[in-house]
Structures are given as C-alpha cells and as structure tokens.
Amino acid sequence: MNYAELLKTAREHMNGNCKACKICNGEACRGVMPGPGGKATGDGFVRAYNKLQQIKVHMDTIYEESEIDTSCNLFGHTFKYPIFAAPIAIPHIQYGEAYNSKTYNTAIINGCKSAGTLGFTCFDPVQADTLEPIINAGGWGIPTVKPWPVDVMLEQFKASEEGGLIAVATDVDGAGLALVKGMANPVGPKSVKQLEYLISSVKIPVIIKGVMTVAGAKKAAEAGAYGIVISTHGGRVQDQTPAPVEMLEEIADAVKGKIKIMIDGSIRTGVDAYKCLALGADAVLIGRPYAVMVYGGGSEAVEYYTNMIGAQLKEAMMMTGAKNLSEINKSKLFIDKSF
Numbered sequence: 094m095n096y097a098e099l100l101k102t103a104r105e106h107m108n109g110n111c112k113a114c115k116i117c118n119g120e121a122c123r124g125v126m127p128g129p130g131g132k133a134t135g136d137g138f139v140r141a142y143n144k145l146q147q148i149k150v151h152m153d154t155i156y157e158e159s160e161i162d163t164s165c166n167l168f169g170h171t172f173k174y175p176i177f178a179a180p181i182a183i184p185h186i187q188y189g190e191a192y193n194s195k196t197y198n199t200a201i202i203n204g205c206k207s208a209g210t211l212g213f214t215c216f217d218p219v220q221a222d223t224l225e226p227i228i229n230a231g232g233w234g235i236p237t238v239k240p241w242p243v244d245v246m247l248e249q250f251k252a253s254e255e256g257g258l259i260a261v262a263t264d265v266d267g268a269g270l271a272l273v274k275g276m277a278n279p280v281g282p283k284s285v286k287q288l289e290y291l292i293s294s295v296k297i298p299v300i301i302k303g304v305m306t307v308a309g310a311k312k313a314a315e316a317g318a319y320g321i322v323i324s325t326h327g328g329r330v331q332d333q334t335p336a337p338v339e340m341l342e343e344i345a346d347a348v349k350g351k352i353k354i355m356i357d358g359s360i361r362t363g364v365d366a367y368k369c370l371a372l373g374a375d376a377v378l379i380g381r382p383y384a385v386m387v388y389g390g391g392s393e394a395v396e397y398y399t400n401m402i403g404a405q406l407k408e409a410m411m412m413t414g415a416k417n418l419s420e421i422n423k424s425k426l427f428i429d430k431s432f
C-alpha cells in the first residue's frame with residue numbers, strides 16, 4: 094500500500110467534491126458544502142492549516158538513545174498513538190456513494206482499532222443501527238451526538254452507554270450546521286445546566302467537541318465533561334474563526350489537568366500532532382484525510398494511514414529528544430514571530 098496510490102484510488106471512488114489533494118489545506122474546496130470544504134469563504138479551514146505550518150520543531154539528537162514510547166492513556170484505555178479519527182457525517186452525500194454511514198464508520202472503527210487507536214463517528218439521527226460498527230468492535234469507538242433537543246441527546250447518550258462504548262461525545266458547535274438545521278430535530282446551543290444533566294445521566298466519559306475559548310473550556314469542565322476537543326468543525330460551522338491551534342495554549346493553561354484536551358483542524362502529519370502535544374493537547378483528531386483513506390482503500394488504508402502518521406510522530410520525537418509524550422513540551426517548538 095502506498096499513500097500516492099491511495100489518493101489516486103480515492104479520486105476514482107469519490108464524487109468530485111473532494112479532490113484528494115496531495116496537501117489537504119482547504120484551498121481547492123473552499124465553500125464546497127456538501128463536500129469537504131470550509132463554510133462560506135472557507136477561511137476557517139485554510140487558516141487552521143496555515144497557522145500549524147508557522148510552528149516548527151527544534152532538532153536535538155545529542156542524548157542517550159532509548160526506546161521511544163508514543164502511547165497515551167485516555168478514557169481508561171491505552172492507545173498506541175494519541176491520534177484518533179474525527180467524526181464525519183453522511184459520507185455518501187459529502188464524498189460519494191461508494192460508502193454510506195455504516196460502511197464508512199465500519200472502515201474507520203476497524204482500521205483505527207487495528208492500528209491501536211480509536212475512531213470517532215457521527216451518531217446518525219435516523220439510522221437505527223448507527224452504533225453497530227462500534228458495538229461489533231467491542232465498544233472500541235466514540236459516537237458524536239449533535240446538539241439536538243435534550244431528550245433526543247439523552248436517548249443517544251443512553252444508547253451509547255448501553256452499547257458498552259468507551260465514551261460518548263457531543264459536537265456542541267453543530268449548532269451552526271446549516272445542513273441539519275432543517276431536520277425534524279432542530280440543533281442549537283446547550284446550557285451548562287443541560288450539559289451537566291446529560292453528563293450526569295451516564296457513567297461513561299463524555300467529550301465536548303467544538304470548544305474554542307477559555308470560557309467555553311471552563312464551562313465544559315463545570316458541566317463535568319471528561320474532555321474537550323478544541324475544534325471549529327473544520328471551519329464548517331462559522332466563517333472567520335481563529336485556528337484551533339491558536340487557542341490551544343491559552344485553553345491548556347486554563348484547564349490542563351482538570352479535563353483532557355484534544356484538538357483537531359488541519360492536522361496533517363505526525364509533526365503537526367507533535368506541535369499540538371507540545372502546546373498542551375493530550376491527543377489529536379484528524380478528519381478529512383481519513384475520509385480520503387476510506388475511499389482509497391477501506392479499513393486497511395485507515396490502518397496504514399494511522400501507522401504512517403504515528404511513525405512520523407515517533408520520528409519527530411526521536412529527532413527532538415522526547416522519549417515519551419510527557420517529554421514533548423513548548424521548549425521543543427520554534428514559533429514563527431508572525432504566528
């Protein structure tokens with residue numbers, strides 16, 4: 094299996110909305126929604142990519158060599174790499190009919206599990222067997238519930254718990270999703286009280302995805318969340334936002350140690366993942382490139398890609414003198430003055 098070939102096969106299997114670009118930076122798909130683009134001008138997606146590229150890593154290979162450990166502990170489990178697949182909804186409309194939600198999520202869940210990591214999925218509101226790919230993998234996956242009315246969310250949280258899943262997430266920023274606004278159940282903002290009620294109704298960890306401010310992170314912690322994903326939904330819910338990585342350091346300063354911090358948004362290499370870990374993240378999520386991998390080669394491509402990004406992380410750790418994730422810190426970064 095080779096990455097360039099997977100991109101080529103993906104192009105043949107997709108509907109043209111996504112160009113499976115060599116560098117997935119949001120330029121070729123600005124505003125393409127449905128599809129992989131960022132909303133409106135598409136600036137949110139593009140900025141997330143460009144800001145990450147302004148951060149570089151310092152090399153230092155003068156140290157006593159020892160085994161490098163890329164593993165992380167989250168949700169009561171150990172993962173080979175702190176790299177997870179982000180949820181993607183309705184792939185048949187966004188990327189093409191070669192996959193539907195069920196076959197897509199099956200490829201993500203199984204491919205990530207084989208690579209020793211984990212996939213997030215979208216909790217489909219109409220598909221009765223939406224949790225099946227995760228349940229079949231022994232609960233090894235995290236469904237993401239949209240900010241529907243609280244009673245609908247509660248049902249989906251409970252179903253996740255009853256299915257024996259590792260955790261459940263909710264993408265609170267889905268309040269801004271034009272594609273689902275008109276559906277039977279409206280999406281909208283949720284109060285701390287509502288989130289607290291939902292979180293205390295289940296025993297599994299709850300992750301709040303789509304937090305972009307210190308205030309938001311503190312509210313998530315107050316509601317009892319296990320963790321947050323600093324995210325703009327890939328620039329798909331609001332135009333002209335800062336890049337998630339621009340908010341990472343100050344959010345980490347405020348809530349690190351109180352709740353787990355994950356981040357996504359244009360993370361494209363193991364070195365990008367390294368930069369986020371150095372700024373305070375416990376793990377990263379990657380979205381669009383995983384979709385391209387599914388269309389390029391199903392679960393095997395997902396596994397291949399995860400190991401490729403994981404190997405890049407391990408190489409960056411070797412080149413910067415970090416033996417494990419706790420040794421990755423800000424001193425290892427060179428941040429461009431214009432960041």
Ligand SMILES: Cc1cc2nc3c(=O)[nH]c(=O)nc-3n(C[C@H](O)[C@H](O)[C@H](O)COP(=O)(O)O)c2cc1C
Pocket residue numbers: 128129130179180181182187215237264302324325326327328329357358359360378379380381382
């Ligand atoms: C086509 C598409 C569909 C998505 N659907 C969802 C979704 O249902 N729920 C969610 O929380 N995030 C969804 N996202 C956002 C991703 O999970 C992720 O936050 C975002 O893509 C940023 O990562 P990336 O730049 O690596 O793609 C979607 C993104 C794309 C491109």
